[in-house]
Amino acid sequence: MLRVGIVGVGTMGRTHASAYIKLPNTQLIGFYDAVTEAAQRVASQFGVQAFPTYEAMLEQVDMVDICTPTPTHLDLVLKAAGAGKHILCEKPLGRTLQQCEQMIEAASNAGVTLMPAQVLRFFPEFKQAHDLVLAGAVGKPAAIRTRRGGPYPRAANDWYADFEQSGGPILDMVIHDFDWLRWTFGEVERVFAKALTFKKLDHIDYALITLRLKSGAIAHVEANWADPSGFKVDFEIAGDAGMIAFDSRFAMPLTVAKQESGGGGGGVAVPESPLAEDPYMLEIKHFVDSVEAGQQPSITAVDGMKAVEIALAAIESARTGKVIRLGGGA
Amino acid sequence: MAVRIGMMSFAHMHAYSYAHCVKQLEAEGRAQLVGVADDDPQRGQQVAQQYGTRFYESYEALLDAGIDAVIVCPENVKHRPLTEMAAKAGKHVLCEKPLATSKADGRAMIEVCKANGVQLMTAFPCRFSPSYIRLKQMVEAGELGEVLAIRGTNRGRNPGGWFIVPELSGGGAVIDHTVHVTDLCRDLLHSEVVEVYAEIGNGFCHSDFDDTGMLTLTFANDVFATLDSSWSRPKVFPTWGDVTLQVVGTKGLVYMDMFAQNSTLYDDRNMRITLEHWGSSIDYGLVSAFVESVASGKPVPITGEDGLAAAEVAFAAYESAKRGEPVQLPLPE
Numbered sequence: 001m002l003r004v005g006i007v008g009v010g011t012m013g014r015t016h017a018s019a020y021i022k023l024p025n026t027q028l029i030g031f032y033d034a035v036t037e038a039a040q041r042v043a044s045q046f047g048v049q050a051f052p053t054y055e056a057m058l059e060q061v062d063m064v065d066i067c068t069p070t071p072t073h074l075d076l077v078l079k080a081a082g083a084g085k086h087i088l089c090e091k092p093l094g095r096t097l098q099q100c101e102q103m104i105e106a107a108s109n110a111g112v113t114l115m116p117a118q119v120l121r122f123f124p125e126f127k128q129a130h131d132l133v134l135a136g137a138v139g140k141p142a143a144i145r146t147r148r149g150g151p152y153p154r155a156a157n158d159w160y161a162d163f164e165q166s167g168g169p170i171l172d173m174v175i176h177d178f179d180w181l182r183w184t185f186g187e188v189e190r191v192f193a194k195a196l197t198f199k200k201l202d203h204i205d206y207a208l209i210t211l212r213l214k215s216g217a218i219a220h221v222e223a224n225w226a227d228p229s230g231f232k233v234d235f236e237i238a239g240d241a242g243m244i245a246f247d248s249r250f251a252m253p254l255t256v257a258k259q260e261s262g263g264g265g266g267g268v269a270v271p272e273s274p275l276a277e278d279p280y281m282l283e284i285k286h287f288v289d290s291v292e293a294g295q296q297p298s299i300t301a302v303d304g305m306k307a308v309e310i311a312l313a314a315i316e317s318a319r320t321g322k323v324i325r326l327g328g329g330a
Numbered sequence: 331m332a333v334r335i336g337m338m339s340f341a342h343m344h345a346y347s348y349a350h351c352v353k354q355l356e357a358e359g360r361a362q363l364v365g366v367a368d369d370d371p372q373r374g375q376q377v378a379q380q381y382g383t384r385f386y387e388s389y390e391a392l393l394d395a396g397i398d399a400v401i402v403c404p405e406n407v408k409h410r411p412l413t414e415m416a417a418k419a420g421k422h423v424l425c426e427k428p429l430a431t432s433k434a435d436g437r438a439m440i441e442v443c444k445a446n447g448v449q450l451m452t453a454f455p456c457r458f459s460p461s462y463i464r465l466k467q468m469v470e471a472g473e474l475g476e477v478l479a480i481r482g483t484n485r486g487r488n489p490g491g492w493f494i495v496p497e498l499s500g501g502g503a504v505i506d507h508t509v510h511v512t513d514l515c516r517d518l519l520h521s522e523v524v525e526v527y528a529e530i531g532n533g534f535c536h537s538d539f540d541d542t543g544m545l546t547l548t549f550a551n552d553v554f555a556t557l558d559s560s561w562s563r564p565k566v567f568p569t570w571g572d573v574t575l576q577v578v579g580t581k582g583l584v585y586m587d588m589f590a591q592n593s594t595l596y597d598d599r600n601m602r603i604t605l606e607h608w609g610s611s612i613d614y615g616l617v618s619a620f621v622e623s624v625a626s627g628k629p630v631p632i633t634g635e636d637g638l639a640a641a642e643v644a645f646a647a648y649e650s651a652k653r654g655e656p657v658q659l660p661l662p663e
């Protein structure tokens with residue numbers, strides 16, 4: 001039985017908590033949040049403890065799940081590793097590559113498991129596409145397109161709107177697609193991107209990113225925080241023997257229309273569809289089972305760092321107008 | 331008075347649709363398909379029969395047949411010589427896209443038409459799409475606020491034939507499928523492309539022509555756009571391809587899938603599923619506008635300069651892929 005503490009009681013903290021309370025081999029001990037009242041409110045909803053300090057929580061648990069804004073990950077990971085606790089950390093693993101390196105080193109020195117929550121690998125449509133590609137269903141992939149986004153995300157202190165914290169939609173959101181692309185198609189050679197990020201518009205951001213992969217395939221990624229009509233995801237993998245296409249707009253088994261629609265807003269958009277097995281649950285189950293079995297999870301901390309590296313290259317390209325080549329080459 | 335039209339070459343399949351449109355205009359009393367000429371006499375004769383018009387043994391003979399204007403649809407590299415012939419014979423020209431395969435050719439075509447007092451129009455039928463016209467209205471009415479970014483696609487299948495012989499086509503997918511969406515962006519933004527970056531590949535056909543193109547365009551007004559010009563549609567894809575445009579503005583976003591007006595046909599006898607298009611013919615709008623300009627002497631709505639500006643983006647894309655970095659426009663003359 002793994003005793004679990006969650007840091008951060010925002011959208012992701014609550015989503016993850018719902019998974020831990022269902023798993024047979026975990027026990028949700030409690031929450032810590034910088035805002036004590038928030039931690040208390042959520043803790044009472046789940047019937048668990050709210051800790052006054054992070055350190056106090058670390059003493060009572062075997063693992064922590066870090067669900068706080070990106071730049072806070074480093075400090076929380078270092079403290080957990082120092083206390084010998086296993087760590088599931090929300091993506092992006094760090095705000096900078098250096099932060100990621102520090103986390104990886106700390107976890108490795110402490111001999112604890114550190115897994116970045118690249119949950120897309122557990123979304124059935126993305127997992128299936130990955131498996132189909134590896135099975136050769138489309139032949140050799142040549143052109144890949146992904147699209148992700150919707151309304152501008154709103155959260156505590158509007159932290160997504162602070163580029164220094166969130167990294168905008170390129171680092172915060174399409175890091176999912178970057179990880180999935182690397183996982184499915186291999187390493188990235190170079191990146192060229194254009195973004196609205198540096199225009200500092202009022203709650204509108206948008207980026208179009210072109211990646212050349214080492215395999216020779218070309219990928220195009222859309223990061224959209226400018227679509228008020230709702231969260232949408234699509235992808236298309238065209239190869240020399242076929243194509244796989246998915247569009248969340250057309251994969252909705254359920255459509256409800258109420259006479260008066262309530263106002264939206266609230267937390268960051270999270271892809272949702274009724275599934276017997278929730279992707280967040282599958283992700284957490286994989287982490288917990290790996291830790292219990294003493295095995296390395298299939299998503300490594302280095303994977304988390306590499307996804308950050310691609311995202312930062314895209315941001316750098318958008319900022320400078322230059323092509324950014326990965327892996328040190330000029 | 332009906333505009334008398336001759337058609338020069340049916341190498342490009344769009345010529346068939348244009349001929350059909352001229353026949354429609356003929357029925358309306360606005361145009362007359364006087365005849366056709368073609369490098370390939372067999373094709374020329376067959377087409378003449380198909381459209382109930384006369385086959386001329388040579389382009390010279392067609393140009394001598396008392397026509398007012400020509401529609402030029404040969405292999406891309408022959409756009410220039412045929413346009414020059416027609417212009418020197420005093421005929422107005424509607425030329426298939428891409429206007430030219432080099433900047434020098436495009437410039438020469440524009441010049442020769444000007445020198446001979448004839449009009450040169452580039453065949454960009456997407457401008458006549460009712461969906462595009464509606465999108466443009468929204469943008470011009472300010473419904474999206476200030477336009478910030480555009481995501482475009484013009485994907486299709488490898489058409490084969492001379493399209494994949496670079497000596498005749500000037501390239502592959504990028505020269506074929508860059509110009510339509512580029513033209514729409516220019517028309518929408520009233521701004522010129524100042525930089526092009528392109529990743530170009532041949533991952534579908536693994537041959538010496540390009541079949542994959544992912545372009546990033548930056549406009550003088552700072553709007554950026556990407557354009558997927560790949561021949562990435564599989565052989566079993568239910569339709570030829572697409573033209574899509576997503577325009578992001580400060581006040582909202584509009585998505586256009588230009589050829590979405592289809593019904594799906596499930597055909598057991600041929601074991602095929604196809605999308606049957608029932609949207610308006612955009613080629614009719616194009617040919618009708620050309621005929622209207624020739625008849626009235628009004629300037630054509632899409633000029634040779636428009637055609638060259640769009641083609642130049644494709645030239646720049648090839649240059650960018652060669653250099654591995656963004657290329658600034660205009661390219662040197």
Ligand SMILES: NC(=O)c1ccc[n+]([C@@H]2O[C@H](COP(=O)([O-])OP(=O)(O)OC[C@H]3O[C@@H](n4cnc5c(N)ncnc54)[C@H](O)[C@@H]3O)[C@@H](O)[C@H]2O)c1
Pocket residue numbers: 007008009010011012013032033034035038067068069070072090091092117119155156159172267268269270
């Ligand atoms: N996998 C996904 O689909 C997905 C979706 C959304 C967010 N995320 C990621 O999850 C993380 C959290 O995002 P969110 O939308 O839940 O944010 P949120 O703003 O809803 O919640 C963050 C919480 O962390 C608390 N907090 C801030 N700093 C803290 C600190 N130093 N110590 C303790 N608590 C602190 C805040 O008070 C808040 O309650 C981010 O890294 C984000 O990128 C992932």
